Amino acid sequence: MVSTKTVLGGFEFDNCLMNAAGVWCMTKEELEEVKDSVAGTFVTKTATLDYRAGNPEPRYQNVPLGSINSMGLPNQGLTYYLDYLLELQEREPERTFFLSLVGMSPNETHTILKQVEASNFNGLVELNLSCPNVPGKPQIAYDFEMTEQILSEVFQYFTKPLGIKLPPYFDIVHFDQAAAIFNQFPLRFVNCVNSIGNGLYIEDESVVIKPKNGFGGIGGEYIKPTALANVHAFYQRLKPEIQIIGTGGVLTGRDAFEHILCGASMVQLGTTLQKEGMEAxxxxTEELKAxxxxxxxxxxxxFRGKLQYID
Known part of the structure; x- marks a missing residue:
C-alpha cells in the first residue's frame, strides 16, 4: 500500500502536501478549506503583530510559467491566527498545524514569539526570514550576521517547535555559511524556498503589478530548479534533526517526487494552489502515489534524499 504520510518536527501528518504561506491562508474560511482537503495540514498567512493591508493592487499576477507578486505582508494580525489555531486545537486535538509569523523589526519579532511562547499553541511555528516584498526592508536571511543574532536571541526564551522560511540562495559558499549558522540551533525545519525576489514581468510595454514599479517575487515553474537545489544543498549540510520543507514549482506529482528525492519531508503548494484551488x-497526491x-x-x-549523481 503506497502512503504519502510523513513526520516533521516530531509530528505525524497523513499527507506530505500542504499550502505555502501566502496562498489560501488569509482568513479562517480559507484555512478551513485547506484543513478539510486531502492536504496533510496548513500554514497560516505570515502574521505580523498587527493587521496589515499590504501593498497597493494589483500586487499579484498569474503569468504563463508561474506568478509574480509584491504583496507586502497583508495579514489579519497575530491574534487573529493564534486565536483560530487555539480554537482549532480544541476541535481537532489529534492534528498539527503551522503558524507563520514575522516582525517588522527584530524587536517586533521577539514580541510576537514571546506571545506565542506564552500561549497554549502546540503546533509548529514558522519564522519567515524571507519576506522579499516589503519596500525598504532587506531579506533577513541574506544578512547572516543578523540571522545568527536573531536566532541566538530567540532560542534564549522560545521552547516550542520552530522552523524558518528561507529565500533562495545561489552560491555554494552561502549554503555552507547558512547551514553552519542553522546547525547551531534546535530548529525543527527549514523551508526552501520563498519566491525569487525582485523579478520583472512585462506585457506589451508595461509591468503587470503596481508596487515597486513592477518588481516582485517570482513563483511557479520558473523556480523549481532553484528550489530543488536549495532543498538538496541543505539536506546535504544540515544535521538530521533539522528537516526540510520543499516549496517552489510544484505543479505535478513528479515535481513533488523530485522535492522529496532531494530531501524534503513535506512539500508546499503555492502558485499551483493559487491557480487551481483545492483540487490540486x-x-x-494521486500523481505522486502513481x-x-x-x-x-x-x-x-x-526514496527521500536518495538523489543519484553521475560518476
Whole structure:
C-alpha cells in the first residue's frame, strides 16, 4: 500500500502536501478549506503583530510559467491566527498545524514569539526570514550576521517547535555559511524556498503589478530548479534533526517526487494552489502515489534524499 504520510518536527501528518504561506491562508474560511482537503495540514498567512493591508493592487499576477507578486505582508494580525489555531486545537486535538509569523523589526519579532511562547499553541511555528516584498526592508536571511543574532536571541526564551522560511540562495559558499549558522540551533525545519525576489514581468510595454514599479517575487515553474537545489544543498549540510520543507514549482506529482528525492519531508503548494484551488492537492497526491507505485516505493522514506549523481 503506497502512503504519502510523513513526520516533521516530531509530528505525524497523513499527507506530505500542504499550502505555502501566502496562498489560501488569509482568513479562517480559507484555512478551513485547506484543513478539510486531502492536504496533510496548513500554514497560516505570515502574521505580523498587527493587521496589515499590504501593498497597493494589483500586487499579484498569474503569468504563463508561474506568478509574480509584491504583496507586502497583508495579514489579519497575530491574534487573529493564534486565536483560530487555539480554537482549532480544541476541535481537532489529534492534528498539527503551522503558524507563520514575522516582525517588522527584530524587536517586533521577539514580541510576537514571546506571545506565542506564552500561549497554549502546540503546533509548529514558522519564522519567515524571507519576506522579499516589503519596500525598504532587506531579506533577513541574506544578512547572516543578523540571522545568527536573531536566532541566538530567540532560542534564549522560545521552547516550542520552530522552523524558518528561507529565500533562495545561489552560491555554494552561502549554503555552507547558512547551514553552519542553522546547525547551531534546535530548529525543527527549514523551508526552501520563498519566491525569487525582485523579478520583472512585462506585457506589451508595461509591468503587470503596481508596487515597486513592477518588481516582485517570482513563483511557479520558473523556480523549481532553484528550489530543488536549495532543498538538496541543505539536506546535504544540515544535521538530521533539522528537516526540510520543499516549496517552489510544484505543479505535478513528479515535481513533488523530485522535492522529496532531494530531501524534503513535506512539500508546499503555492502558485499551483493559487491557480487551481483545492483540487490540486488531490491531483498531485494521486500523481505522486502513481509514481511511487511504478517504482516500487511504499513510503516516502524509501526514496527521500536518495538523489543519484553521475560518476
Amino acid at each position: 492537492f488531490q491531483r498531485i 509514481i511511487m507505485a511504478e517504482k516500487g516505493y511504499e513510503k516516502l522514506a524509501d
